[in-house]
Amino acid sequence: MEHPLIRDLRQAGYRLTPQREAVIAVLGETHAHLTAPEILRRAQEHIPHLNKSAVYRALDVLTHLSLVNPIDLGKGEIQYELNCLPHHHHLVCQQCGKITDVGESVFGELEKILRTQYGFAPFLYHFAIFGICRACQPKVRRTRVSLVLARCAQIEQPLARRATRKRARPR
Amino acid sequence: MEHPLIRDLRQAGYRLTPQREAVIAVLGETHAHLTAPEILRRAQEHIPHLNKSAVYRALDVLTHLSLVNPIDLGKGEIQYELNCLPHHHHLVCQQCGKITDVGESVFGELEKILRTQYGFAPFLYHFAIFGICRACQPKVRRTRVSLVLARCAQIEQPLARRATRKRARPR
DNA sequence: TTCCTTATTGCAACTAGTTGCATCAAGGAA
DNA sequence: TTCCTTGATGCAACTAGTTGCAATAAGGAA
Ligand SMILES: [Mn+2]
Ligand SMILES: [Mn+2]
Ligand SMILES: [Zn+2]
Ligand SMILES: [Zn+2]
Numbered sequence: 001m002e003h004p005l006i007r008d009l010r011q012a013g014y015r016l017t018p019q020r021e022a023v024i025a026v027l028g029e030t031h032a033h034l035t036a037p038e039i040l041r042r043a044q045e046h047i048p049h050l051n052k053s054a055v056y057r058a059l060d061v062l063t064h065l066s067l068v069n070p071i072d073l074g075k076g077e078i079q080y081e082l083n084c085l086p087h088h089h090h091l092v093c094q095q096c097g098k099i100t101d102v103g104e105s106v107f108g109e110l111e112k113i114l115r116t117q118y119g120f121a122p123f124l125y126h127f128a129i130f131g132i133c134r135a136c137q138p139k140v141r142r143t144r145v146s147l148v149l150a151r152c153a154q155i156e157q158p159l160a161r162r163a164t165r166k167r168a169r170p171r
Numbered sequence: 172m173e174h175p176l177i178r179d180l181r182q183a184g185y186r187l188t189p190q191r192e193a194v195i196a197v198l199g200e201t202h203a204h205l206t207a208p209e210i211l212r213r214a215q216e217h218i219p220h221l222n223k224s225a226v227y228r229a230l231d232v233l234t235h236l237s238l239v240n241p242i243d244l245g246k247g248e249i250q251y252e253l254n255c256l257p258h259h260h261h262l263v264c265q266q267c268g269k270i271t272d273v274g275e276s277v278f279g280e281l282e283k284i285l286r287t288q289y290g291f292a293p294f295l296y297h298f299a300i301f302g303i304c305r306a307c308q309p310k311v312r313r314t315r316v317s318l319v320l321a322r323c324a325q326i327e328q329p330l331a332r333r334a335t336r337k338r339a340r341p342r
Numbered sequence: 343t344t345c346c347t348t349a350t351t352g353c354a355a356c357t358a359g360t361t362g363c364a365t366c367a368a369g370g371a372a
Numbered sequence: 373t374t375c376c377t378t379g380a381t382g383c384a385a386c387t388a389g390t391t392g393c394a395a396t397a398a399g400g401a402a
Contacts, residue, residue: 186367186368186369187369188366188367188368206356206358207358207359208358223358223359224359224360224361227358227359227360248358
């Protein structure tokens with residue numbers, strides 16, 4: 001019988017092509033977060049001369065059908081995963097990089113407010129919420145940064161990327 | 172006297188360069204959301220031979236200091252704005268594209284939960300929340316899409332981009 | 343099964359964004 | 373004011389992602 005994602009794709013009026021099938025297969029083979037170039041590379045094991053445009057377009061279609069979630073964990077790359085239940089979200093510490101998974105219930109109240117007060121039906125599939133984890137909060141200097149105050153204690157440390165570059169070539 | 176953002180930049184140990192000053196000036200001149208290429212173009216009116224790397228790196232620094240917010244409204248481009256108080260967020264309808272601004276209070280309960288249950292201090296500066304607006308909800312077909320059900324009524328319509336391409340060349 | 347419509351692909355040319363390294367200059371120290 | 377340290381820039385070469393168009397093929401109809 002047919003993969004449920006493929007059924008949904010067809011039901012939405014899209015055609016099933018070997019290219020899309022390969023992308024779905026790659027995403028179905030793992031529960032990890034994959035970048036588009038990674039997906040391209042793996043899908044080429046199924047279809048050797050698969051073009052990158054087809055992959056990007058397939059990911060667009062699947063994302064717009066909410067069959068796939070795009071994820072930005074602040075690493076400077078977008079990752080993709082199948083949209084599975086139950087949904088989960090990630091707390092990303094800007095200081096140490098630690099990622100904590102949380103269930104979908106944290107958005108319960110937000111969803112209620114948006115539905116009742118705004119009549120808006122939100123898609124709360126997979127969020128990355130940036131901030132400072134418990135362990136890092138004492139380490140973060142209590143600098144007052146312009147308009148963003150107390151409530152949002154600020155980071156003072158240079159970017160991970162820049163720091164890396166620095167260490168790599170101390171001259 | 173000194174611009175507060177520049178004071179914050181210095182206080183965090185970064186140097187003030189004409190390049191960074193130009194980027195800050197461009198963002199300060201407008202309250203609109205600007206893309207990196209737009210910022211580059213405008214900043215080159217201040218510094219004609221300004222290099223794009225400097226702009227991207229300046230935006231990185233300002234973002235990591237939370238002086239600037241990067242914004243993804245689902246248009247396939249990242250926009251930037253100064254991080255001003257009071258914070259606001261956007262509800263983006265996936266069906267008609269309508270964008271509704273909401274205040275920061277919608278995240279009140281979420282922030283409380285993350286702080287008390289997880290000890291996590293979130294940065295809730297500027298979010299885009301995707302979903303379906305009140306007006307579009309009747310239009311959205313009640314298709315059951317794989318694992319994502321009832322609660323998350325699904326979109327069946329092709330992407331805006333692809334639709335455009337389609338209309339543009341009906342052959 | 344064959345045909346037809348048109349969605350989808352591959353491709354090429356493009357824009358966006360990243361990175362390593364040599365050079366430059368901000369800004370603190372003397 | 374001059375010097376020095378080292379953070380920041382410019383550049384070039386790269387990867388990531390987008391787009392218009394001609395060719396292809398999915399899948400419905402006959
Ligand atoms: Mn995840
Ligand atoms: Mn905004
Ligand atoms: Zn941390
Ligand atoms: Zn709408």
